[in-house]
Amino acid sequence: MPSDHINDRRTFAIISHPDAGKTTLTEKLLLFGGAIHLAGEVKARGQARRARSDWMKIEQQRGISVTSSVMTFERNGITFNLLDTPGHEDFSEDTYRTLTAVDSAVMVIDVAKGIESQTRKLFEVCRLRNVPIITFVNKVDREGREVFDILDEVANLLALDVTPMTWPVGMGGNFEGIYDLATDRLLLPEGNSREFHGKVIQTSGLDDPQLDEMVSAENLAKLRDDVELAQAGYPEFDPVAYRHGDLTPVYFGSALKEFGVDSLIEALATFAPPPRAQPAEPAPVEPDRDEVTGFIFKVQANMDPNHRDRIAFMRLCSGTFKRGMKLTPTGHGKPIAIHSPILFFARERELADEAYPGDIIGIPNHGTLRVGDTLSERADVRFTGLPNFAPEILRRVQLKDPTKTKQLRKALDDMAEEGVTQVFYPEIGSNWIIGVVGQLQLDVLLSRLDAEYKVAAGLEMAPFETARWISAEDPKDLQEFIGLNRGAMAKDRDGNPVFMAKSAWEVGYIVDRYSKVKFAATRER
Ligand code: G4P
Secondary structure (H helix, E strand, O other): OOOHHHHOEEEEEEEEOOOOOHHHHHHHHHHHOOOOOOOOHHHHHHHHHHHHOOOOHHHHHHOOOOOOOEEEEEEOOEEEEEEOOOOOOOOOHHHHHHHHOOOEEEEEEEOOOEOOHHHHHHHHHHHHOOOOEEEEEEOOOOOOOOHHHHHHHHHHHHOOEEEEOEEEEOOHHHOOEEEEOOOOEEEEEEOOOOEEEEEEEEOOOOOOOHHHHHOOHHHHHHHHHHHHHHHHHOOOOOHHHHHOOOEEEEEEOEOOOOEOHHHHHHHHHHOOOOOOOEOEEOOOEOOOOOOOEEEEEEEEEOOOOOOOOEEEEEEEEEOOEEOOOEEEEOOOOOOEEOOOOEEEEOOOEEEOOEEOOOOEEEEEEOOOOOOOOEEEOOOOOEEOOOEEEOOOEEEEEEEOOHHHHHHHHHHHHHHHHHOOOEEEEEOOOOOOEEEEOOHHHHHHHHHHHHHHHOOOEEEEEOOOOEEEEEEEOOHHHHHHHHHHOHHHEEEEOOOOEEEEEOOHHHHHHHHHHOOOEEEEOEEEO
């Protein structure tokens, strides 16, 4: 396989807090990448798609995107795969798992707000996997905080080195453009709306007298002072530190006015890593291995309400995938022939004839493929590192029509399989318990039970608040613990023992008392 099919792939996600401008930036990236032609298509298309699907009413009601999708665009010979992550404050495990399928991330922050809670949570997930991050500070066309303030906040809150790559010339009402520190180019707005239409002035540096004609005296003096201070105070850009996840280059811009979008694409092309080796057993899988391997990081049901199909999203990790190829899910099942793989483009889905490491392929199936599954030609590897997270909210499921027990069990199992919610079957009693990381997942659950499975159900408080997967080196210790705590024991969908705790305090107490038992807040599948 020609190695450029690997080196020319950039698979990334955008992480941000709601309202920071992720949708706008996504749209502009696709626009600059030629994948769409009119701004507004991402939103418009989103609405059309939502209107088609019943359970997605919930997205419409809340005006948010619950589901993640994949968008591909090309520029200057580089293929960019952008994996969308839900941007609502309530996040699901879906979001986390999507981040296991990317090689790098763009962190969008609002210049007036800095690092917000959701950004921080998502950043922590990236850090766990050393995912390198490019920072985009958005909305500089509006009044915002001092540039130094923002840079220091990123450095201090996230414990990262920061290198400013561009610098805004004024902000809000005084905004006059963006100065690129690496190339000494000044990007200028044009027209009444002060948008960027490609007007770029090459200067010989900040002392260039041209600048006096382009920029107000006040902004120019501040720019010169600030940049001098910044260059003394922040480290130079180091691509190795960036790829280790220790340093983030920071770009300033305005997605709305199209400032900085070009520089961001350029940065992704130049600095962001191509597909990396993926953690697996018995050994990490390098992208240039011949054999086709990949893992499922997401399963989505009913993308098309006319077919009750599911789409499993596979991240290709090695080899050249060809349509019709047979792949075997590790651990269970026979080889399956993949006749209708889907590549996701901004505007439509297309059948994929070939795909390369870093690409995402949608595989239609009827429930055979599960989140966490490895697919490979020879079935001798298993990807690791797709975590299940300890639920932060537990609820008892109350069935309104007792004749629907079977349907309910199927629905709960299905959704656990898709990673929408987790399900726990208590050792004692018949009230099944649902575990989620964010409130929104509960709404999705109820809405789908009703719309897809025709099961009317309610949720009531459970006597537990959180859960831990338990294990022990000596099975006797585990059995003893289970015996003593039977009232708080349950099994997850895969039959693993789970301890349910009444409070975080109880977790601490129990962990201290049973030193031979391991309590895990995440479980790798
Ligand atoms: P999100 O996906 O991260 O939630 O954010 P989104 O892109 O939807 O942007 C949130 C709001 O911020 C939108 O305004 C959007 O127009 C605005 N915005 C995004 N980027 C910029 C920017 O660079 N400069 C300025 N000034 N505004 C920006 P809205 O009024 O909520 O929505 P809309 O009615 O304009 O679509």
